[in-house]
Amino acid sequence: MTTTSQPVTLDDVRSAAERLKGVAHRTPVLRSRTLDERAGAEIHLKCENFQRVGAFKFRGAYNAASRLTPEQLSRGIAAYSSGNHAQAVALAAWELGTRAVIVMPEDAPPSKRAATEGYGAEIVTYDRYTGDRVAIAEALAAERGLTLIPPYEHPHVMAGQGTAALELLEEAGALDLLLAPVGGGGLIAGCATAVKGLRPGARVIGVEPEAGDDTRRSLEAGHRVTIPVPRTIADGQALPTPGELTFSVNRRLLDGVVTVGEDEIRDAMRFAFERLKIVLEPSGATPLAALLTGRAGALAGRVGVILSGGNIDTERFARLCGPGA
Numbered sequence: 001m002t003t004t005s006q007p008v009t010l011d012d013v014r015s016a017a018e019r020l021k022g023v024a025h026r027t028p029v030l031r032s033r034t035l036d037e038r039a040g041a042e043i044h045l046k047c048e049n050f051q052r053v054g055a056f057k058f059r060g061a062y063n064a065a066s067r068l069t070p071e072q073l074s075r076g077i078a079a080y081s082s083g084n085h086a087q088a089v090a091l092a093a094w095e096l097g098t099r100a101v102i103v104m105p106e107d108a109p110p111s112k113r114a115a116t117e118g119y120g121a122e123i124v125t126y127d128r129y130t131g132d133r134v135a136i137a138e139a140l141a142a143e144r145g146l147t148l149i150p151p152y153e154h155p156h157v158m159a160g161q162g163t164a165a166l167e168l169l170e171e172a173g174a175l176d177l178l179l180a181p182v183g184g185g186g187l188i189a190g191c192a193t194a195v196k197g198l199r200p201g202a203r204v205i206g207v208e209p210e211a212g213d214d215t216r217r218s219l220e221a222g223h224r225v226t227i228p229v230p231r232t233i234a235d236g237q238a239l240p241t242p243g244e245l246t247f248s249v250n251r252r253l254l255d256g257v258v259t260v261g262e263d264e265i266r267d268a269m270r271f272a273f274e275r276l277k278i279v280l281e282p283s284g285a286t287p288l289a290a291l292l293t294g295r296a297g298a299l300a301g302r303v304g305v306i307l308s309g310g311n312i313d314t315e316r317f318a319r320l321c322g323p324g325a
Helices: 010-020 033-039 057-065 070-075 084-095 110-118 133-144 155-172 186-198 214-221 244-253 262-276 282-293 314-321
Strands: 042-047 077-080 100-105 122-126 177-181 203-209 256-260 302-307
Touching: 010 057, 010 155, 010 186, 033 042, 033 262, 033 282, 042 155, 057 084, 057 155, 077 084, 077 133, 084 100, 084 110, 100 110, 100 133, 110 122, 122 133, 155 177, 155 186, 155 244, 155 302, 177 186, 177 282, 186 203, 186 244, 186 302, 203 214, 203 282, 214 244, 214 256, 256 262, 256 282, 262 282, 262 314, 282 302
Parallel strands: 042 302, 077 100, 100 122, 177 203, 177 302, 203 256
Antiparallel strands: none
16 A cells, blocks of 8 residues: 555655545644643643544544545445544545444443444444454455455554644644554554654654553564553553554654553543643543653653543543542
């Protein structure tokens, strides 16, 4: 899908940006004097919680789906996801006049499942702790003749996600550091491609929940490792192993991965709500948690932070962030 030896290039990200014009939102970049003072740096927050479907995932899903042939679109699209990619593919399918079938875990947040169904998608459930979602989705796609768009293991998906960092650089200017959450690795792979392509001296650091540090361990080992399926409030990052394509990019471009605890994620969600006046889901708050706790190390200069999503219902938000949480 690319003409180079790399899964995704800066030109791929720029091409995705052109394709997303007028379709994806150009999300705001927020500043906070309080946050600058706490971090000791100039912080620029890229708010993907304001993206369509409430998360960055629409960028990659639409970029990939819009490149399918008319014949492929006529048959439909399949995907597997715990929620945000599910919604993104469902909306992309709706925008392109086709249908989507999504494999989702039985314990996916109800709000994410309802939103996915609201875009017209068919949901097929599985047990995330015993089932193989990739195998289920691949079998389903083969049986029904659907084109499978994975949540991160796809060059066009990675390129689409990278447009978040491209926009951030266009609006905020040169950065010394970018912080972004790491799940399967597609967001940070695309963003690192954009940042390193435009500012090679900048650092890119990923953030994972302590319970789901598969990419951190993989980088330390020099190869992909598998951990038990994480049990973490950051459901978008509850993955046992990095993607093969994404890891091939991230092991080359990332300057490191740090982890944050469950309580630290909750504290970051509260800070975002009380001081920044925005709502973040747990996965979207992990890079902010790394910033607030100092887990990202001593900071200086200009720092970009990808707040990847805000898909959380009021009941769960209250349960995670309310008194006694």
